[in-house]
Amino acid sequence: MKLKNRAKIRIKSYNQERILNNITKKINIYNYIKEEKNISSFEVDLKNQKYVIQNLKSNNIEIVSIKHEGIKNKVLKTFSNIGLIIGVIISILIYILQYQFIWNIEILGDKNIDDKEMLNFINSNIQSRFKSKIDLDKLEIQIKDNFDNISSVSVAIIGQSLVVNLNVSSIPNEMLGNYPAIVSQYDCLVKEINLIQGTLNVKVGDIVKKGDVLVYPYVIDSQGVKRDIEPKANIFAEVWFSSTIKHYDYFIEIKKTGKSIVNSDIQLFGLNIYQNYKENSFENYEVETKTISLTNNLILPFKLKKTIYYETEVIEHYEPFEAVKEKIIDQARQKTLIFLSENEIISKENFTIKEEVGFYTVNYYITTYKDVAYI
Amino acid sequence: MFNFFDEIKDKINNFDSNFFNEFNIVNISGKFLYVEGHCGITIINDNYLAFKIKGGRFIVEGKNFIIKELTENTLLLQGFIIKMEKF
Numbered sequence: 001m002k003l004k005n006r007a008k009i010r011i012k013s014y015n016q017e018r019i020l021n022n023i024t025k026k027i028n029i030y031n032y033i034k035e036e037k038n039i040s041s042f043e044v045d046l047k048n049q050k051y052v053i054q055n056l057k058s059n060n061i062e063i064v065s066i067k068h069e070g071i072k073n074k075v076l077k078t079f080s081n082i083g084l085i086i087g088v089i090i091s092i093l094i095y096i097l098q099y100q101f102i103w104n105i106e107i108l109g110d111k112n113i114d115d116k117e118m119l120n121f122i123n124s125n126i127q128s129r130f131k132s133k134i135d136l137d138k139l140e141i142q143i144k145d146n147f148d149n150i151s152s153v154s155v156a157i158i159g160q161s162l163v164v165n166l167n168v169s170s171i172p173n174e175m176l177g178n179y180p181a182i183v184s185q186y187d188c189l190v191k192e193i194n195l196i197q198g199t200l201n202v203k204v205g206d207i208v209k210k211g212d213v214l215v216y217p218y219v220i221d222s223q224g225v226k227r228d229i230e231p232k233a234n235i236f237a238e239v240w241f242s243s244t245i246k247h248y249d250y251f252i253e254i255k256k257t258g259k260s261i262v263n264s265d266i267q268l269f270g271l272n273i274y275q276n277y278k279e280n281s282f283e284n285y286e287v288e289t290k291t292i293s294l295t296n297n298l299i300l301p302f303k304l305k306k307t308i309y310y311e312t313e314v315i316e317h318y319e320p321f322e323a324v325k326e327k328i329i330d331q332a333r334q335k336t337l338i339f340l341s342e343n344e345i346i347s348k349e350n351f352t353i354k355e356e357v358g359f360y361t362v363n364y365y366i367t368t369y370k371d372v373a374y375i
Numbered sequence: 376m377f378n379f380f381d382e383i384k385d386k387i388n389n390f391d392s393n394f395f396n397e398f399n400i401v402n403i404s405g406k407f408l409y410v411e412g413h414c415g416i417t418i419i420n421d422n423y424l425a426f427k428i429k430g431g432r433f434i435v436e437g438k439n440f441i442i443k444e445l446t447e448n449t450l451l452l453q454g455f456i457i458k459m460e461k462f
Contacts, residue, residue, distance in 0.1 A: 028444060
């Protein structure tokens, strides 16, 4: 598209050169083309069009056509198109008209509410889709009245959407009345009880096993009625943890030296069709066998069977318990400490050594003092 | 239209400036012809252009001629320029 605003004039005449010379005395001519012997076209600035036409007419030159080019001409042409103007006006009117209606209902907030149920309720309670006919305050009240679990609601019209923002009320646990009992997480000896609420199932001096109920989630009131309540208590108890380590004075260890021999067989339907064997020169060894399928089809199921001989050596260990006693006890202690929580207070530690046939058993005990009702 | 001959006049101080006042022609790669100082077109068609200059005539032969711009004493010709002659 040409941007310059020009008029393209086609003329029919002989001796056009004289006309050109005459016109160019006052104005400029652009893109002169001689199309035929007596027909040519040229462009002039749109503002000079009138002068050129007058000049051509006064010289009895036949004007074949005048065509306008340039952005200004395009704009004028576009805005002079009645069909287009009518289309634009109709579009604007349709837009203004449809903007007065609600086309969409959006529900925001807590998704515990059934959206479909809420949408049906809103659709049945708005009188019209026409924006001005919708009473937002009334709709808010209706929603609150009909949905018990909604604590607050706001309804607004944004663009062409009716936006409903919901907040669901949260019911405190006390109102639900469904509490678990306090259960011991450890084997322990109860030393001190401070009951806040609930019904105790243990007393001072009781030995409690892991999983036993410490406090039930109810109370019996003065009328003898059982009432649910969240159990709360501080129950301090001695909790003990233990670990065991066995020590053998003498034992034999069989260890791989790292040397190995691999023998291979290629088999088809269980028959060896190729073998690659090396002589096993190991005095002590372990044998491992692996079979790998070489093909994925069932027609010729070639298989590779590998037999690996690992050389081993026998190492005898002799370590009297008395020589490593302290080390073993410390290992047992470290093994026990793993069960303790961080920053737990140790009240007592002890261990037992039991001599059995060929080995010793060290049991290490750590006793702590802690609140076993703390969840 | 631009006039780069003024630039040349500025650069050639001792040159007789009257030469410039007659006519000036620049052939640009045989595709464009810039003429300054013509005294009117005498013949123009698809492959021939003739114009008057001070003290003579000038003809240009070629193909597909279009006069891109024409003023009272300058012109810019576009086309395949083969030959130029002064009489």
